Amino acid sequence: MRLFPSPIFRHVARGMTGPAQRSFVTSTRRFQVQDANMSDLLAAAHRLEGAKKAHPTAEHMPLSEVDANTSSPGTTDLMNGARITMRDRHLWLSVPDMDMKELKLSYVYLRDLCKCPRCVDPNSKQRTFRSSDIPLNIQPQHVRWDNEYLEIEWNKDTEGTEGTHFSRWHYTYLVNPSINTHDSTLKSMPPLLWNLARMEKAQHWIDYEDYMTDRNQFIIAMRSLQRTGLIFVKGIPDSREMVEKIATRMGPLRNTFYGMTWDVRKVPQAKNVAYTNQFLGFHMDLMYMNEPPGYQLLHCLENSCQGGESLFADAFYAANQMKAQRREQYDFLTKVHLAYEYVHKDQIYYNTRPVFELDERTGELGHVNYSPPFQAAIPEPKRLDDIESKLDDLDSELFNPDSELLNPDPKLNYIDFVHLQQSLQIFTNHLESPGNVFELKLNPGECVIFDNRRIVHARRQFNTATGSRWLAGAYVDTDAVRSRFHICTKQEPQIWRHFNPDAYLVPFDLDNPRSSDRAIKAAYRMGHEMTNRGAGKYVKYEPEQIAGKRGKSRNTRRKIARKD
Structure with missing residues (x-):
């Protein structure tokens, strides 16, 4: 890998002088230019900006831009401690100052992530290419890092692509490129379990x-x-x-x-x-639907x-109690399926699902499925292909304490009805x-x-x-x-x-108008709404709101109680 500026690049740079050319360098929309000639000019100006940041006599000074010479892979130090390591099919990006883990990013993957107007229609937000269109041997021509954005100019692009093609991503997008609305692990979206x-x-x-x-x-x-x-x-x-x-x-x-x-x-x-x-x-509604x-x-x-x-x-709260106190029964309800049905003259619906449905990615509770009024016959998968020929042994097996029927395996090819009854009863007791x-x-x-x-x-x-x-x-x-x-x-x-489950509360007595009036006024001064239809037992506000009011009202300060 060689560092800028190269002799050829210096020749191009000398021919690009004057404020008009430098205006392209400062533009953040240069990768959107569609015209091939303009794109070439843009690419040269883009390299000029990288060269200007390099000291001409300090060969090892960190740079923001590197040539992507994958035939001689190596590591290049960039600005602010960032490092890029180039390989024949991928690159490593390390940015210590941003607490970002080192990312291994293949070139095919990066090209597939491109969101430029050439690849994603600005209006419909739909992609204009297929993943299968990307050459497996695609390579970057130049790579640039400006302390927030990684930008690549591609050397071998998809078939039919004309002119210079830039792809550009913010580092946070590279860390998490998908907006998964079902992700229950996001720090800003944790459920608050309640009793x-x-x-x-x-x-x-x-x-x-x-x-x-x-x-x-x-x-x-x-x-x-x-x-x-x-x-x-x-x-x-x-x-x-x-x-x-x-x-x-x-x-x-x-x-x-x-x-x-x-x-x-x-x-x-x-x-x-x-x-x-x-x-x-x-119960929960429509458990019999897909x-x-x-x-x-x-x-x-x-x-x-x-x-x-x-x-x-809160079924999540009840399930969490069960998980902490009766883990075996909790695990059982994550595996065994119950059936639900709606059977009438004009509609017939049927579905099966576990009581506790876990997120496949995290293993955490994703849904609870519980609707006794619409429960159908408990499905009993066959334990053996020839179980019908062994029915005579079934009765004697039920009285054997070591029987598999009373000791279900993790695959649950059958259902232990005694265990199921006990597990459902424990969950119901928590709910009710x-x-x-x-x-x-x-x-x-x-x-x-x-x-x-x-x-x-x-x-x-x-x-x-x-x-x-x-x-x-x-x-x-x-x-x-x-x-x-x-x-x-x-x-x-x-x-x-701003939501804080440990919010403070100002309790007040509805039978004591003076107490109620003080609490209401305190809450209104803090700009927070009342609970219980506007006339309940508590006025709620956040700890930081209390901090600014504690010196102003001794009575209000005495009423503060931390939420359970």
């Missing part, structure tokens, strides 16, 4: 007008929905169409055989237990009857523990939004003889809502990252 005590303090209520028109308040609401899986909207106009407006603020409606939106009210000869006045236990809806909305239009309270529990269940009765003009792949919901029995109960519902797919989450992080990254 009753935490949800009573952390519940998020947002006014309908703020939800629809105030971008920052909407982002705060989405942040809470992503963290806890459960938020509430209040002050909604009395209209059946409002649930669609609230839902489409997050993303497109999910259509099912129930319709784009649907009603939850008592009907005769109901095809779903939700359309009765009976008690409805904890892709269950990700988020559910229930907008209360009427709820004047006795009963009908809504119950919610009074300390884990958040209960409230929705009032007209209020809407709950929750994660259907994490939060289980239930409903108490109600008596329509003393009133009526009517909720309007809708679904939005996981992809749409997670897309909205990531848009919110880009629009207001500071607001999104």
Whole structure:
């Protein structure tokens, strides 16, 4: 590998003088030039900039640009401690000052990452080439590093490519080139597991007008929905169409055989237990579909009857408790599948899935699948191809404590029903523990939004003889809502990252107007909303907000209590 400037390059550089030529050097859009002649001029100017940064008498002084001579591979020191090592099919990039791990990047891979206007249409954002078009022997002609961006001028490019072709990437893109909206390991997106005590303090209520028109308040609401899986909207106009407006603020409606939106009210000869006045236990919706809806909305239009309270529990919290206390049973529910079905005259749906569905990449909990009202016959895969010929041995095997039927192997080619029953019972006990269940009765003009792949919901029995109960519902797919989450992080990254599960709370007594008034005024001075429909037990604000107020109000300071 040789360092700039070369004799040929110095000859080109001497012919490029004057401010007009140097203006190309400062342009960050030079790689977008399509004309071949202009691209050649651009390439020469680009090299001139690299040569100007090299001291003519200090041969080993760090440079920002190198010739890519892969026939003589070696390492070149660049600016600020960066190093590039060239090989015949890849390069190594090391940038110590940015705490970036050393990256091994093949030339084919780098060429495939190109996002220049020649490779990705600026309007449609779609690629104009195929991965299979890239020559396996593609090589860089020149490589440049400017302390943030890696730029390559290609020597052998895809067939049909004319003129000089530059590819340019920021180092953060090279480290993480994909925006994976399903990545649960992102530091800015960790779920906040909750029980009753935490949800009573952390519940998020947002006014309908703020939800629809105030971008920052909407982002705060989405942040809470992503963290806890459960938020509430209040002050909604009395209209059946409002649930669609609230839902489409997050993303497109999910259509099912129930319709784009649907009603939850008592009907005769109901095809779903939700359309009765009976008690409805904890469950998740549409587990029998190949892709269950990700988020559910229930907008209360009427709820004047006795009963009908809504119950919610964090299945992730219950699963986490089970994992810590009964790891064997937890692992069992990650492997064994349950079946769910919906069988009626005009619709037949069926699917199987594990109770705890893990992320294949991280091994962490990705979804919980739990819906006893729609559970079908437990699938029992055949343990042996000729199991039918061994049925006579089955009864005696059940009484053998060393039998494989009572000691399932990791592949789970069969199901131990005793183990399954015990594991499900443990999980159910955690879900239904009074300390884990958040209960409230929705009032007209209020809407709950929750994660259907994490939060289980239930409903108490109600008596329509003393009133009526009517909720309007809708679904939005996981992809749409997670897309909205990531848009919110880009629009207001500071607001999104500001969420703190260890927020401080100002408790106040509703029966003591003076105490309530002081707490409300303190919260309003800090610019933070109240919880519990605007008249609950706590006013919440963040620790940094407290820090600026502690010297101003001794009474308020005494009321501060750290969240459990």
